Amino acid sequence: MYKYDNYDQTIVNERVEQFRDQTRRYLAGDLSDDEYRPLRLMNGLYIQTHAPMLRVAIPYGLLSSEQLRMLAHISRKYDKSYGHFSTRQNIQFNWPALETVPDILADLATVEMHAIQTSGNCIRNTTSDQFAGISKDEIEDPRPYCEIIRQWSTFHPEFSFLPRKFKIAVSGSKGDRAAAMVHDIGLYLVNNEKGETGFKVFVGGGLGRTPHIGKCIRNFLEKKYLLSYIEAILRVYNKFGRRDNIYKARIKILVNDVGQEEFGKQVEQEWLHIKEGILKLGQKEIDHAKSFFTSPMYSKDAIDDDSFEKARTANEDFKNWATRNLYSHKAPGYRAVIISLKAPGIAPGDATDEQMDFISDLSDEYSYGEIVVTHDQNLVLPNVKQGDLFALWEKLKTKNLATSNIGLLTDMICCPGLDFCSLANAGSIPIAKQINEKFNDLDYLHDIGDLKIKMSGCMNACGHHHVGHIGILGVDKKGQEFYQLTLGGSSESDACLGDRLGPAIPKIDVANVIAKLLDVYVKLREEDERFLDTYRRVGIAPFKENVYASH
Amino acid sequence: MRVIKNKSIIDDEWSLKREIGNTDPIPSGNVILPFPFWQANRDELINSKKCHAIWIDGSIEIETIASDLQYFALIALDFPTFKDGRSYSHARLLRERYDFKGELRAIGDVLQDQLFFMERCGINSFRIRDGKDIEKALESFNVFSVNYQGAADDSVTISQQRKFK
Numbered sequence A: 001m002y003k004y005d006n007y008d009q010t011i012v013n014e015r016v017e018q019f020r021d022q023t024r025r026y027l028a029g030d031l032s033d034d035e036y037r038p039l040r041l042m043n044g045l046y047i048q049t050h051a052p053m054l055r056v057a058i059p060y061g062l063l064s065s066e067q068l069r070m071l072a073h074i075s076r077k078y079d080k081s082y083g084h085f086s087t088r089q090n091i092q093f094n095w096p097a098l099e100t101v102p103d104i105l106a107d108l109a110t111v112e113m114h115a116i117q118t119s120g121n122c123i124r125n126t127t128s129d130q131f132a133g134i135s136k137d138e139i140e141d142p143r144p145y146c147e148i149i150r151q152w153s154t155f156h157p158e159f160s161f162l163p164r165k166f167k168i169a170v171s172g173s174k175g176d177r178a179a180a181m182v183h184d185i186g187l188y189l190v191n192n193e194k195g196e197t198g199f200k201v202f203v204g205g206g207l208g209r210t211p212h213i214g215k216c217i218r219n220f221l222e223k224k225y226l227l228s229y230i231e232a233i234l235r236v237y238n239k240f241g242r243r244d245n246i247y248k249a250r251i252k253i254l255v256n257d258v259g260q261e262e263f264g265k266q267v268e269q270e271w272l273h274i275k276e277g278i279l280k281l282g283q284k285e286i287d288h289a290k291s292f293f294t295s296p297m298y299s300k301d302a303i304d305d306d307s308f309e310k311a312r313t314a315n316e317d318f319k320n321w322a323t324r325n326l327y328s329h330k331a332p333g334y335r336a337v338i339i340s341l342k343a344p345g346i347a348p349g350d351a352t353d354e355q356m357d358f359i360s361d362l363s364d365e366y367s368y369g370e371i372v373v374t375h376d377q378n379l380v381l382p383n384v385k386q387g388d389l390f391a392l393w394e395k396l397k398t399k400n401l402a403t404s405n406i407g408l409l410t411d412m413i414c415c416p417g418l419d420f421c422s423l424a425n426a427g428s429i430p431i432a433k434q435i436n437e438k439f440n441d442l443d444y445l446h447d448i449g450d451l452k453i454k455m456s457g458c459m460n461a462c463g464h465h466h467v468g469h470i471g472i473l474g475v476d477k478k479g480q481e482f483y484q485l486t487l488g489g490s491s492e493s494d495a496c497l498g499d500r501l502g503p504a505i506p507k508i509d510v511a512n513v514i515a516k517l518l519d520v521y522v523k524l525r526e527e528d529e530r531f532l533d534t535y536r537r538v539g540i541a542p543f544k545e546n547v548y549a550s551h
Numbered sequence B: 001m002r003v004i005k006n007k008s009i010i011d012d013e014w015s016l017k018r019e020i021g022n023t024d025p026i027p028s029g030n031v032i033l034p035f036p037f038w039q040a041n042r043d044e045l046i047n048s049k050k051c052h053a054i055w056i057d058g059s060i061e062i063e064t065i066a067s068d069l070q071y072f073a074l075i076a077l078d079f080p081t082f083k084d085g086r087s088y089s090h091a092r093l094l095r096e097r098y099d100f101k102g103e104l105r106a107i108g109d110v111l112q113d114q115l116f117f118m119e120r121c122g123i124n125s126f127r128i129r130d131g132k133d134i135e136k137a138l139e140s141f142n143v144f145s146v147n148y149q150g151a152a153d154d155s156v157t158i159s160q161q162r163k164f165k
């Protein structure tokens, strides 16, 4: 993984001192709330329902065991001993005291971490595929490019006061696991007809209250032009993005207003001026970034171990876990292990300090000391020998980390909602709880199979509800919590937005309505069809009928 | 009135005219005029004196002033609120694309914590917002000793220091 050199470390250390001074001036009354707000936001510090909320960047989701241990330490020392992994591969702490935030940042800096640009109207943490570097369908590892973008975007002098937040995702494989289509810029590593690798560029994707799927403005961008091209996109956006209305300020609105083609033209025009300038990447620079993301020395005989197969046959629980929580690996005899942070009764994406420490130890023992955060709010140990899987599973069980539900109904994405967020219209975490209580039969869940439920407590869409196979949006109806359901969304390579099922439903009915939707699916599915496939084939009518007819 | 210029505090030689009708008489002295006034009185202004200054905000296209740059000793860029970041792009374009060598000044909601960004974009003088500590604002230039990306300042970027190029 990437290691800081003196320059990286200096910048992060200087940032800590800068923020310490800014916070001191704020507490002394020299900075108004209004003036301090964008400064703290650029450091991931929100003021929420109960307390400040601090969002720490995990660049493209990659953590060392040492870093995860530090996050555990921070949650213990400054917070209530847990952290919340977010859908953008960051971690959030819900309860730190404002005065301690500079100290938290100083602690983070000791393990090459920071909270820079995790919020605010600037370029946010660049996200990627949780299986980068290990998946079989990968064209090229996207992480070196994420790191190049991270450095270019850090304290970018021109783009720190954009009309609105700006999110970039890079996907390196055919199957998109980075939700790149719903990002302000989505980059896909692709091969052109000459066999060269470069980027396909999408702009203007995004969720929030007016969701859009990204539009392609360039089919092939040579790697050396990566930064100059995105700088051109940002410059056009900075100049022309709307600033009169916060709800219309994202780049998606601009792209939609001027049109995909015209926007692309403006970018190309701007790009011609800067293409060959200082931002052009040299091969040395690319190679330098790549040198940090090499594969470990996989052992050749990992594939010879047959204890995994035997354990799978002998133990039904282990078999269930192995079916859902493993991901196939490019190295023979290895698997990526997905640690579910969606145990029943736990807010989706939460991990305690004890669990974080434990996972750090396991990653040292079994996976070369690396952990990856997924945008589904789970954690991955990317490089585990099949011979170690049973022992690892036994250990995960002791800390409630072996729920066999990856990709299943209960592997929900869920925003903090009314419990923590001052913008919320309705709760999300209690709905997750309700769903977990209703669907507690693991055999049923395995039978239903792949199903992505995504939930947001308001139309800001932090929980990605638009792109859930079943999306749940909290709305406020005369002071009552109601939920608007959508069906058929996806954030993968077949990205699309869900369709509204019908009128919003009361809180107590949510899990029951989901059961009705699943009844329809079970009745109509053909062979191995997933819920999403059946929905796409039969349309919304039968689902609608079953839900609303009996009301 | 004091301003920061090239990282020191000096007495301002210019006065800023925020509002003036296009048909009003041309003010005397060193005055920073709105760009529309310049356009309306261009020939007369060029004949009347040698040294000119205008101010613009984020809404104009920098291309529209490009052909007149030779006349301006100073261009002031307005930040109606510090959250409006359009003038950062203006500054870089003026310096990097149009090679403007005169004074580039930030006016409006100009605050300590933004000076670092502004300076990197090529702005070299700052009219700090009234009521803010101009001495303290100077500290902003010393916050970061290294920069990742190239911009309009001559700072050596990290990738250059790492000797990639």
Ligand code: HEM
Pocket: A046, A048, A053, A084, A085, A086, A087, A088, A092, A164, A167, A182, A205, A206, A207, A208, A209, A250, A414, A415, A416, A420, A421, A422, A423, A460, A461, A462, A463, A464
């Ligand atoms: C509790 C504090 C939070 C606040 C105040 C907050 C606020 C917001 C707002 C206002 C938006 C809409 C922006 C827009 O459409 O322009 C948004 C979007 C988003 N938030 Fe949050 N959020 C919070 C927590 C979270 C958490 C915990 C996650 C992850 C689980 C998250 C992930 C996202 C994502 C992925 C979007 C996507 C919309 C997009 O980029 O198009 N947020 N947030």
Ligand code: SF4
Pocket: A415, A416, A417, A418, A421, A422, A423, A424, A425, A456, A457, A458, A459, A460, A461, A462, A463
């Ligand atoms: S979706 Fe709404 S309720 Fe949920 S975290 Fe985002 S802003 Fe808060």
